[in-house]
Amino acid sequence: MSEIIKNIKGTKDILGNESNLWQYIESEIHSFMKLYGYDEIRTPKFENSSLFNRSIGQDTDIVSKEMYSWKDQGGNNLTLKPEVTASVVRAFIQHNLGKRNPLNKLYYIDSLFRRERPQKGRYRQFEQFGVEAIGSENPEQDAEIISLAYNFYSKIGIKDLKLKINSIGSKNSREEYKKSLKSFLKPHLDKLTSVSQKRFNNNPLRILDTKVQTEIEIIKKAPRIIDYLSQVDKKHFKKVLFYLDSMEIKYEIDHYLVRGLDYYCKTVFEIQSNDLGSQSALCGGGRYDYLIEELGGKKTPAIGFAAGIERLILAMNYDDNRFNKSTDIFIVTIGEDAISMGLKISDSIRLNTKLAVTCDMLRRSLKSQMKEANKLNAKYSIIIGEDELQANKVIIKDMNSGVQKNVHFDKINLFFK
Ligand code: AMP
Numbered sequence: 001m002s003e004i005i006k007n008i009k010g011t012k013d014i015l016g017n018e019s020n021l022w023q024y025i026e027s028e029i030h031s032f033m034k035l036y037g038y039d040e041i042r043t044p045k046f047e048n049s050s051l052f053n054r055s056i057g058q059d060t061d062i063v064s065k066e067m068y069s070w071k072d073q074g075g076n077n078l079t080l081k082p083e084v085t086a087s088v089v090r091a092f093i094q095h096n097l098g099k100r101n102p103l104n105k106l107y108y109i110d111s112l113f114r115r116e117r118p119q120k121g122r123y124r125q126f127e128q129f130g131v132e133a134i135g136s137e138n139p140e141q142d143a144e145i146i147s148l149a150y151n152f153y154s155k156i157g158i159k160d161l162k163l164k165i166n167s168i169g170s171k172n173s174r175e176e177y178k179k180s181l182k183s184f185l186k187p188h189l190d191k192l193t194s195v196s197q198k199r200f201n202n203n204p205l206r207i208l209d210t211k212v213q214t215e216i217e218i219i220k221k222a223p224r225i226i227d228y229l230s231q232v233d234k235k236h237f238k239k240v241l242f243y244l245d246s247m248e249i250k251y252e253i254d255h256y257l258v259r260g261l262d263y264y265c266k267t268v269f270e271i272q273s274n275d276l277g278s279q280s281a282l283c284g285g286g287r288y289d290y291l292i293e294e295l296g297g298k299k300t301p302a303i304g305f306a307a308g309i310e311r312l313i314l315a316m317n318y319d320d321n322r323f324n325k326s327t328d329i330f331i332v333t334i335g336e337d338a339i340s341m342g343l344k345i346s347d348s349i350r351l352n353t354k355l356a357v358t359c360d361m362l363r364r365s366l367k368s369q370m371k372e373a374n375k376l377n378a379k380y381s382i383i384i385g386e387d388e389l390q391a392n393k394v395i396i397k398d399m400n401s402g403v404q405k406n407v408h409f410d411k412i413n414l415f416f417k
Contacts, residue, residue: 033107086295105131111126251269338385
């Protein structure tokens, strides 16, 4: 016997009822985005590697060790998309979207690839939805994006949401802070991990992003970036908080929240759920006012967030039966002659009423076909046997009440309208 080929570690198959749950979430995302006036953007699954090398940052985990990159037969360096913002910005610049619209409000649902250590809530291929608002530098844009994320989770029924927010300032504010952070960390350098020691020189802010407990203890006494913000940055942050207050969105200022990607500036935020355990972040985002210019476009302010769908599912409390496979009508055919009539009636109902119809394909006994109709929660079954064929009629059974009715072939669609 030949060996069975299995899926790759960190990937998964979505089967049966679970795919109904995914469809539900995706349709909720699409309709929610419409409420906020965001348009969908779809970008390719792979891009030139340089796009991610230039945007995400060389010392981030993603670029330094997690990207799936390869050289194709034509010698091009390619990468499976590890995040979406860089691709959206590439498309924004390439298609000159800024010229078409002063403000581009975009959203996506996409598959991402990162070679991380797989665990609950962390995969090597995972799905994200997210939004990017490109064109406004105003704090109301930050507040709208944050409220969109927060309200989406509330609407889909996630309780115990925790919104953490911080400002990491614009470039100038950050330079001052970096100096002060480095002088604070210097005496502790030998107690930091080798990764953080490397970051100490290249990107000390990223040390704040540590998940190592001993480092977290040290950082608790580190200077706070908020004390180093310029007046303009401070005013921006205050306004964002003011708008959140006025929308009655609760937040917690986390002075050490910096996020894992290098391109962020000013407002950064994360929404967590207590139900998630160690991988508690549902979504994260922030401003990236410099990225478009850094990737060769015209200086354009922007803000966005990305949200993991697997994490959302882990945090969702839903009735297991809610996403069961179902149908409106089950067609029971008895005997070979009834099959063609069954097929014809099925299509006619589907096309004329939009009701979902399932027709037996296994030539089962009457009893097991009725059992299947029950399993699929059919509201009605239509029974076609020898006698019915002779009389040009079918039996329509209301599966709830058990009431049966004889209906002429020509009147079936009318019955369901
Ligand atoms: P990031 O793009 O790293 O800012 O992550 C944004 C969100 O995507 C996180 O808050 C998670 O919900 C989700 N996420 C990130 N990495 C993974 C992963 N490896 N597996 C599953 N979800 C992920």
